[in-house]
Amino acid sequence: xxxxxxxxxxxxxxxxxxxxxxxxxxxxxxxxxxxxxxxxxxxxxxxxxxxxxxxxxxxxxxxxxxxxxxxxxxxxxxxxxxxxxxxxxxxxxxxxxxxxxxxxxxxxxxxxxxxxxxxxxxxxxxxxxxxxxxxxxxxxxxxxxxxxxxxxxxxxxxxxxxxxxxxxxxxxxxxxxxxxxxxxxxxxxxxxxxxxxxxxxxxxxxxxxxxxxxxxxxxxxxxxxxxxxxxxxxxxxxxxxxxxxxxxxxxxxxxxxxxxxxxxxxxxxxxxxxxxxxxxxx
Amino acid sequence: xxxxxxxxxxxxxxxxxxxxxxxxxxxxxxxxxxxxxxxxxxxxxxxxxxxxxxxxxxxxxxxxxxxxxxxxxxxxxxxxxxxxxxxxxxxxxxxxxxxxxxxxxxxxxxxxxxxxxxxxxxxxxxxxxxxxxxxxxxxxxxxxxxxxxxxxxxxxxxxxxxxxxxxxxxxxxxxxxxxxxxxxxxxxxxxxxxxxxxxxxxxxxxxxxxxxxxxxxxxxxxxxxxxxxxxxxxxxxxxxxxxxxxxxxxxxxxxxxxxxxxxxxxxxxxxxxxxxxxxxxxxxxxxxxxxxxxxxxxxxxxxxxxxxxxxxxxxxxxxxxxxxxxxx
Numbered sequence: 001x002x003x004x005x006x007x008x009x010x011x012x013x014x015x016x017x018x019x020x021x022x023x024x025x026x027x028x029x030x031x032x033x034x035x036x037x038x039x040x041x042x043x044x045x046x047x048x049x050x051x052x053x054x055x056x057x058x059x060x061x062x063x064x065x066x067x068x069x070x071x072x073x074x075x076x077x078x079x080x081x082x083x084x085x086x087x088x089x090x091x092x093x094x095x096x097x098x099x100x101x102x103x104x105x106x107x108x109x110x111x112x113x114x115x116x117x118x119x120x121x122x123x124x125x126x127x128x129x130x131x132x133x134x135x136x137x138x139x140x141x142x143x144x145x146x147x148x149x150x151x152x153x154x155x156x157x158x159x160x161x162x163x164x165x166x167x168x169x170x171x172x173x174x175x176x177x178x179x180x181x182x183x184x185x186x187x188x189x190x191x192x193x194x195x196x197x198x199x200x201x202x203x204x205x206x207x208x209x210x211x212x213x214x215x216x217x218x219x220x221x222x223x224x225x226x227x228x229x230x231x232x233x234x235x236x237x238x239x240x241x242x243x244x245x246x247x248x249x250x251x252x253x254x255x256x257x258x259x260x261x262x263x264x265x266x267x268x269x270x271x272x273x274x275x276x277x278x279x280x281x282x
Numbered sequence: 283x284x285x286x287x288x289x290x291x292x293x294x295x296x297x298x299x300x301x302x303x304x305x306x307x308x309x310x311x312x313x314x315x316x317x318x319x320x321x322x323x324x325x326x327x328x329x330x331x332x333x334x335x336x337x338x339x340x341x342x343x344x345x346x347x348x349x350x351x352x353x354x355x356x357x358x359x360x361x362x363x364x365x366x367x368x369x370x371x372x373x374x375x376x377x378x379x380x381x382x383x384x385x386x387x388x389x390x391x392x393x394x395x396x397x398x399x400x401x402x403x404x405x406x407x408x409x410x411x412x413x414x415x416x417x418x419x420x421x422x423x424x425x426x427x428x429x430x431x432x433x434x435x436x437x438x439x440x441x442x443x444x445x446x447x448x449x450x451x452x453x454x455x456x457x458x459x460x461x462x463x464x465x466x467x468x469x470x471x472x473x474x475x476x477x478x479x480x481x482x483x484x485x486x487x488x489x490x491x492x493x494x495x496x497x498x499x500x501x502x503x504x505x506x507x508x509x510x511x512x513x514x515x516x517x518x519x520x521x522x523x524x525x526x527x528x529x530x531x532x533x534x535x536x537x538x539x540x541x542x543x544x545x546x547x548x549x550x551x552x553x554x555x556x557x558x559x560x561x562x563x564x565x566x567x568x569x570x571x572x573x574x575x576x577x578x579x580x581x582x583x584x585x586x587x588x589x590x591x592x593x594x595x596x597x598x599x600x601x602x603x604x605x606x607x608x609x610x
Contacts, residue, residue, distance in 0.1 A: 015408070029424050030424055048448070101324060122596075125545065127583075128337075154333045158338070217434055217547070232432070240434070247442065
């Protein structure tokens with residue numbers, strides 16, 4: 001850091017220009033969030049007289065409360081948490097099982113199996129949605145949260161398998177050897193050695209699967225048609241499409257949609273940014 | 283693909299069930315001398331494999347089969363061979379949606395990757411070095427934030443900001459005395475696609491930025507220092523040192539974002555529903571319309587199959603690059 005200190009004196013005021021440019025950009029990125037927040041707490045009259053950019057005269061939560069009750073937002077949150085949480089846990093478990101066989105067990109043909117899993121993840125859902133919709137109706141799972149959980153568990157597992165296999169293929173062989181000499185069988189090695197050692201990576205995957213599933217739109221839109229099963233993303237997207245809300249209610253709905261995401265973001269900031277790098281390149 | 287020979291060459295050491303204890307070590311009594319019966323590793327693949335078969339492989343094959351039929355979604359599908367595909371080849375609406383998707387790919391992959399590259403380099407070796415890593419991390423977080431929004435929510439936020447009558451953007455322009463610039467951003471056929479592209483850039487830019495910033499940490503600082511001592515300007519170092527060093531990340535970012543841009547259904551659904559007059563329709567939305575609005579399931583399946591083939595081709599390109607054994 002000493003060089004940086006010495007260097008700092010060589011740089012002219014130009015560096016503040018660069019910093020200012022970045023700050024302006026950061027503001028541009030955040031302005032939509034700020035505008036949503038401003039207008040979610042206005043009354044409709046205030047909005048129409050002062051416009052969307054004026055500061056609110058007071059904090060009116062009526063728009064938020066109205067919207068919450070109108071779409072039964074609590075129920076939607078429960079559905080989203082239930083679906084995303086189940087998918088995250090199940091997909092991590094299945095990814096671990098797959099990656100154990102592929103990364104550590106090195107089963108025959110593992111390269112092609114990995115390719116298959118990666119393809120399964122990149123394949124467009126548009127090419128799966130109608131058959132899945134048809135099959136779900138056949139087996140009586142249409143419009144159930146279970147159907148969406150099953151589909152996304154599979155899609156996320158595909159990515160998790162691809163990522164985790166490459167991580168586990170670098171697993172220190174000595175540790176595995178030691179466990180085997182101690183008489184552990186393969187299942188015990190997985191549960192007592194591999195899983196505890198790779199816990200950080202699994203945590204990253206868990207977070208990712210949760211957020212990705214939370215944000216999914218197409219398949220939940222097609223599958224979850226009744227109010228009782230809908231997720232937050234679908235409920236908001238459908239309401240938006242109907243264009244029935246006034247401006248303040250729209251911003252209230254946007255705020256309620258944004259808040260959980262901001263919460264995840266703050267909680268998982270570190271995990272996420274660390275995790276993305278793992279997922280991107282490996 | 284990697285040659286299978288590479289795999290067999292690296293046969294894993296020490297899978298023999300019981301190796302003799304090291305001679306120097308104390309003799310273990312009661313150690314398992316006979317080979318243990320082990321669960322075959324392949325068995326661990328069964329649950330995931332069955333699910334993959336049921337949820338991805340079978341539906342995908344079904345979709346390809348449906349694309350060869352005329353089917354309203356009820357009753358029996360009527361086999362028509364490649365008719366849907368020949369119709370597709372002459373379908374102006376499909377080709378228009380394809381052209382729109384090129385614009386979408388520009389907005390979701392090319393532009394964010396390019397801007398992200400400049401921003402990442404600037405944050406990493408300009409802001410980070412002069413104002414400390416915490417400032418850089420804070421700015422990165424601000425720019426990344428839209429990435430974690432559900433697209434449905436981003437769509438609500440923006441369609442409301444871009445609303446013609448009382449939208450925030452037009453109010454802002456009005457407040458600045460620029461009434462002449464006020465537009466019906468999403469309702470004007472000549473402008474809607476550009477507005478959608480703008481929203482996409484806003485959402486997408488954080489992804490390449492984060493990838494590139496982590497990639498830059500791999501770069502040997504000595505390279506930059508040497509170039510700096512030689513008197514190379516920041517831009518020259520950016521072109522000749524930074525970009526060549528993080529080429530793998532650039533490739534990954536471009537490819538992942540391109541694949542994502544071919545699945546832009548949610549954006550289009552919440553912002554414009556493909557309108558006005560099909561001006562923002564993309565194949566992904568067009569297939570959905572045929573499935574559920576026009577009940578031309580066979581035709582929709584053909585559109586989806588074409589889309590899938592493009593994405594599979596891109597994935598193969600990605601895998602080939604990855605298996606060339608570049609580090610990273």
